[in-house]
Amino acid sequence: xxxxxxxxxxxxxxxxxxxxxxxxxxxxxxxxxxxxxxxxxxxxxxxxxxxxxxxxxxxxxxxxxxxxxxxxxxxxxxxxxxxxxxxxxxxxxxxxxxxxxxxxxxxxxxxx
Amino acid sequence: xxxxxxxxxxxxxxxxxxxxxxxxxxxxxxxxxxxxxxxxxxxxxxxxxxxxxxxxxxxxxxxxxxxxxxxxxxxxxxxxxxxxxxxxxxxxxxxxxxxxxxxxxxxxxxxx
Numbered sequence: 001x002x003x004x005x006x007x008x009x010x011x012x013x014x015x016x017x018x019x020x021x022x023x024x025x026x027x028x029x030x031x032x033x034x035x036x037x038x039x040x041x042x043x044x045x046x047x048x049x050x051x052x053x054x055x056x057x058x059x060x061x062x063x064x065x066x067x068x069x070x071x072x073x074x075x076x077x078x079x080x081x082x083x084x085x086x087x088x089x090x091x092x093x094x095x096x097x098x099x100x101x102x103x104x105x106x107x108x109x110x111x112x
Numbered sequence: 113x114x115x116x117x118x119x120x121x122x123x124x125x126x127x128x129x130x131x132x133x134x135x136x137x138x139x140x141x142x143x144x145x146x147x148x149x150x151x152x153x154x155x156x157x158x159x160x161x162x163x164x165x166x167x168x169x170x171x172x173x174x175x176x177x178x179x180x181x182x183x184x185x186x187x188x189x190x191x192x193x194x195x196x197x198x199x200x201x202x203x204x205x206x207x208x209x210x211x212x213x214x215x216x217x218x219x220x221x222x223x224x
Contacts, residue, residue: 103155
């Protein structure tokens with residue numbers, strides 16, 4: 001069974017640009033969550049989606065947005081990139097809300 | 113929000129030694145999870161604990177859910193080089209990824 005797939009693995013952007021990250025969950029998993037990981041702040045919750053609906057959102061500015069498609073695949077978008085957005089963005093899928101999370105390898109975003 | 117204190121921050125041990133790390137919280141959790149993260153990869157779930165007092169093993173790994181529901185520990189016996197990585201605890205209160213709080217991680221180095 002394939003794991004959680006995140007693309008791209010690495011991204012380099014400049015300040016002010018926007019970026020879209022993609023996540024394909026484990027087959028059969030309907031819930032997708034996104035986390036930002038930085039050395040200083042650790043793992044911080046961004047969003048949680050289930051059945052194409054955002055169930056929860058973390059304490060991030062409106063520049064961070066996301067969506068989930070009918071096949072459970074998810075994307076997150078960051079607009080007007082700032083230097084502080086440089087981080088490893090992790091997607092995790094689960095059978096449903098509150099179930100065990102399985103993480104992808106992440107997208108390493110560098111903002112120059 | 114809820115805070116998890118994970119200790120130690122880092123450990124250097126000899127191959128073959130046993131390792132112990134723990135997490136404490138000022139709040140109770142209903143689930144404790146332990147993850148391992150290798151460089152450039154996402155966290156991988158090692159052990160999940162669902163009941164106060166529960167002791168669960170996964171090979172050389174043993175974890176316990178504290179009786180007070182405010183702490184958990186992870187033991188690794190007879191460490192080997194591939195145990196190197198960052199170990200995270202996570203406490204979950206309810207049925208949402210938003211309610212999953214991660215510790216700051218324990219960086220484990222195994223010396224040959």
